[in-house]
Amino acid sequence: MGELTRRYIVMPMATEGPFDVRDPDATFVLKPWKDPAALRALESYRDLCYPELAEDLNGWIRTIRSGPVVRGGVGARNEEYVAARAKPRAEVRPTPAPDPKPKSTGKPKPKAKAPKPSTKKAKRR
Numbered sequence: 001m002g003e004l005t006r007r008y009i010v011m012p013m014a015t016e017g018p019f020d021v022r023d024p025d026a027t028f029v030l031k032p033w034k035d036p037a038a039l040r041a042l043e044s045y046r047d048l049c050y051p052e053l054a055e056d057l058n059g060w061i062r063t064i065r066s067g068p069v070v071r072g073g074v075g076a077r078n079e080e081y082v083a084a085r086a087k088p089r090a091e092v093r094p095t096p097a098p099d100p101k102p103k104s105t106g107k108p109k110p111k112a113k114a115p116k117p118s119t120k121k122a123k124r125r
Helices: 035-047 051-066 071-084
Strands: none
Touching: 035 051, 035 071
């Protein structure tokens, strides 16, 4: 897993503090092992990120799905809501880059018409 690396040390604070939504360096920690909503967020992220990272996230998601169910406080609260909204998901995949050619709509393109010869008579001089 070359693309999936640890970049931060996260630890609980002694007391909770306010979250500044305007801080561009703020982090929001999700625990996909303990929260089914976080796992869904991770799957969405995987679906939208570059292929090498998507492949690494795929491995992590498979490991979580095949492991024991572990729930934290927020994860336990989210579980019933995730289950109510659950829809079948296809097995994980890194998506290939989109084809740069436009897809056919099934309708043939209209052909360009050749200009009609002019029927006007030329003016005499």
